[in-house]
Amino acid sequence: MGTSKREEEEQSIILISDDEAESTAGNSVLLVDPLEESALEEQKSEEVVDEECELVVTFCKQAKVMPHARYDCTMHPFERMESDTxxxxxxxxxxCNQCYCYICDKLASECQNWTTPSLCxxxxxxxxxxxxxxxxxxLAGVLVMFNLELTDIDADLRHGGSLLIKFIQELSLEYNKYLTGKRIPPTQHECFCLPKWPPGQCNICRSRNMEVVYRYSGVFALVTRFLNxxxxxSPKAAAVMFLGAAKEIALHKDPALITTQLQRMLVLCDFPKNLYEKFIHFFQSISLPCHCFGFSNSLNVVPWDHVLLTxxxxxxxxxxxxxxxxRxxxxxxxxxxxxxxxxxxxxxxxxKEVVRYLRAVKCDDTKGLRDLRDKIPFYLCKTGxxxxxxHSLLFPSNSFACCTACRLMPLQFEVYLKMFKTGSVPTGKDMLxxxxxxxxxSPLKDGVLIKQALKLLYSNMSLYRNxxxxxxxIMTLGSSNLLEKSGHLHPLSLKEPPLxxxxxxxxxxxGLLEELKAKINVSLPPAIFSPHVIAPRGLSYSRSASSTTDAFL
Structure with a gap:
């Protein structure tokens, strides 16, 4: 009885396949009727016992029609044409109840353009x-112009696309206002023509007052707000917004500001390689005016995995x-x-990589690159x-620039002395x-520190005169090599020198002051600064430091 009941319930089998190969004629739904007689039953029986068969039917039940595109519907025939609208x-x-619109990706009964002429x-x-x-x-909206696959589009990209299309609509209205201009009403200005007419009666002055004024400030303010x-x-949304804005204003505004932001994003943000390449390809496809031709290749930024950069x-x-x-x-x-x-x-x-990169890279903005290279000594201090x-403070990084010491500020000079004396550095990104x-x-030896400090002072006139x-x-040399976490030096405690x-x-x-005023060489009296005079009272004496000081004086 159970077997006969199952046979009564069996109407058809529905097989759903995600393979859209030509063998299935593009259909994702296939119906098999189990009520066919003899030949089909025998064939099905043979397929069940076939060891090489990949599909085995164990039982059958009433078919349930799953959601499907209209062209895959098994209840209603479908005719295919390339672009009939x-x-x-x-x-x-x-x-049927489960037919979906291929374009809107929703039920066909909810599609507003299901039978609309020119859409269909x-x-x-x-x-x-x-x-x-x-x-x-x-499905992609304005993002389709970036040639993105639907699998590439995430929430960030969609958010950026929605903001972009809103901006495009607002920009269109504002730019049309700019093109239309604003007519200035006639005013009662005094006539400056010869002969002089009463106010408001000179046709020449009136015609000037009726001129149309074109103000771009409204467009500029709108674009500025959007870029801000x-x-x-997020990086992905921002990239979409910047690229879309560049395309919209390319014909009436220099895209320098936008390209600068995009260059930074391509370096700082870890975009997927596929998305990275599509952003660059989109920017290169923008039609730029002749005077902006140089920007067409501005996004050809070397990727991080480039051989030369690596x-x-x-x-x-x-x-x-x-x-x-x-070459x-x-x-x-x-x-x-x-x-x-x-x-x-x-x-x-x-x-270390920062130092190597700054020493090797070249740029047409020599001053900007020089300012970045001035931080090389600090980065070297950070590495210990x-x-x-x-050495980097006193010697230029290339033959076209002067040394970094020439541009040191007094506070920077003090911080470098502190780092050289103690072997410590601030934990922040900047030395100040x-x-x-x-x-x-390990810190520099006192003799080397004195030598380098004097060279810095003699290399920079503003430091020398300060x-x-x-x-x-003097304060740094009179301090301990140990440094507090706050960056304060520990002064050395010395006994009172002999009377x-x-x-x-x-x-x-x-006498020394008089000699200095006369601008002649100064020599310290050996009877005063000799070791046997100072040593008895316990004051430490460094022969190397004294020799170095005597040599410079």
């Missing part, structure tokens, strides 16, 4: 390039150039890109390489940060 073809307008979504199917493009535009908003969005960061290439197919290739980048790379490397505390940092200090290496710099040097030494210094001071 005039009227429904055949019975394409007929639907009922004729849409997946074998037509035309209808596929219509579907992509309906983009900077606060070898430079790893220290395998210190020149930033290599020979490719018999020299240089690591040449724009200043915004260089700034973005330095920012990202510093955030990751890859200070204080001798190289002191007020954060805690940490020890990262009394605070000399007092900073004979104090009297001798007092007596010799007047």
């Amino acid at each position: 005039c009227s429904p073809l055949g019975k394409n307008a007929d639907i 979504h009922c004729n849409a199917h997946n074998k037509s390039k035309f209808w596929k493009e219509q579907r992509d535009f309906a 908003q983009a900077e606060r969005e 070898t430079v960061l790893k220290g395998q290439n210190i020149t930033g150039q290599r020979t490719q197919k018999g 020299k290739v240089f690591l040449w980048e724009t200043l915004p890109v260089i700034e973005a790379r330095v920012e990202k490397l510093v955030d990751k505390e890859n200070y 390489d204080f001798p190289d940092a002191a 940060d007020s954060g805690p200090w940490v020890t990262v290496g 009394p605070k710099c000399w007092s900073s040097l 004979e030494f104090q009297k001798g210094v007092l007596a010799a001071s007047g």
Whole structure:
């Protein structure tokens, strides 16, 4: 009885396949009727026992029609055409309860354009390039101009696209106002013509007062607000907004500001490679006016995995150039890109890579690159390489620029002395940060420190003439090598020198000052500063430091 009841319930079998190969004629739903007689039953029986068969039917039950596109409906026939939008073809307008619109991706009964002339979504199917493009535009919206796949579009991209299309609509209205202009009403201005007419009666002055004024300020304000908003969005949304804005204003505004932001984003944001390439391709497809032709390749930013850049960061290439197919290739980048790379490397505390990159990269903005290279000594201090940092202060990074010491400020000079003396550095990204200090290496010896400090003072006239710099040097030399976390120096505690030494210094001071005023060489009296005079009272004496000081004086 159970077997016969099952046979009564069996009506058909529905097999759903996601394979849209030609063998299935594009249908995702296939019905099999189990009520066919003899031959089919025998064939089915043979297939069940076939060991090589991939599909085995164990039992059958009443079929349930699953949601499907209209062209896959098994209840109503469908006629395919490439791009017929005039009227429904055949019975394409007929639907079942589970038919979906291929374009809107919702139930066909809810599609407002199912049979609308010139649209006719009922004729849409997946074998037509035309209808596929219509579907992509309906689902992706304005993002379709970036040639993105539907799998590439996430919530951030959709949010950026919705903001962009709103901006495009507002910009269109504002730009039309600008093109229309504003007519200034006639006013009662005094006539300055000869002969002079009464106010308001001179036709020449009246015609001038009726001129149309074109103000771009409204468009500029709208674009500025949109770009400021983009900077606060997520990287993907911001990229879509910047690129879309560049396309909209390319014909009536210089895109320099937008390209600068996009260059930084391509360096700082870890976009997927596919999305990265599509953004660049989209920007290159924008039609730019002749005077903006130089911006067409502005987004050709070298990716982080580029061979030349990688070898430079790893220290395998210190020149930033290599020979490719018999031609020299240089690591040449724009200043915004260089700034973005330095920012990202510093955030990751890859200070050695920052130094290698800044020494090798080239840029047309020499002053901007020089300002970035002035931070190389600080980055070397962050790595604990204080001798190289002191050397970098005094020697230029290339033959076209002066040394960093020439541009040091007094406060920077004091911080460098503190780092060289203690082997410690501030934990922040800038040498003037007020954060805690940490020890990262061995400090310079006192003799080397004095020598380097005097060279810095003699290399920079503003430092040499500043009394605070000399007092900073004296204070640093009179301090301990240990440094508080707050960055304060510990002064050395020294015993009072012998009375004979104090009297001798007092007596010799007047003569030394007179000699300095006369601008002649000064020699310290050996009877006062000799070791046997100072040593008895316990004051430590450094022969190397004294010799170095005597040599410079």
